[in-house]
Amino acid sequence: MQQELTGLGQTGEEAAGIVELDQTSVGRLSRMDALQGQAMSQERGRRREIELRRIAAALRRIARGDFGFCTGCDEPIEHKRLDFDPAVAQCIACAEKAEQGRG
Numbered sequence: 001m002q003q004e005l006t007g008l009g010q011t012g013e014e015a016a017g018i019v020e021l022d023q024t025s026v027g028r029l030s031r032m033d034a035l036q037g038q039a040m041s042q043e044r045g046r047r048r049e050i051e052l053r054r055i056a057a058a059l060r061r062i063a064r065g066d067f068g069f070c071t072g073c074d075e076p077i078e079h080k081r082l083d084f085d086p087a088v089a090q091c092i093a094c095a096e097k098a099e100q101g102r103g
């Protein structure tokens with residue numbers, strides 16, 4: 001599991017060397033495209049950053065020995081949930097509560 005997460009972290013670091021907008025190639029006609037592309041790459045970068053933070057947090061939990069336990073209620077997180085996303089920090093109940101609180 002730890003190897004898997006470290007692997008994810010490495011993939012993230014590679015992908016984080018992202019995509020700068022090439023200012024010199026932006027002509028008048030492609031300005032809208034460029035702005036759209038910029039917004040999209042900012043969004044991708046933002047998601048990547050969140051993902052990397054989640055993975056770093058999961059690695060810290062592994063180091064502390066409380067990996068696999070919900071950060072909300074300290075109950076074990078469902079195995080299916082961890083299989084699906086090893087960096088997940090909360091059980092379904094707490095994640096749903098957080099979703100509702102946000103919405």
Ligand SMILES: [Zn+2]
Pocket residue numbers: 070071072073074075090091092093094095
């Ligand atoms: Zn919980």
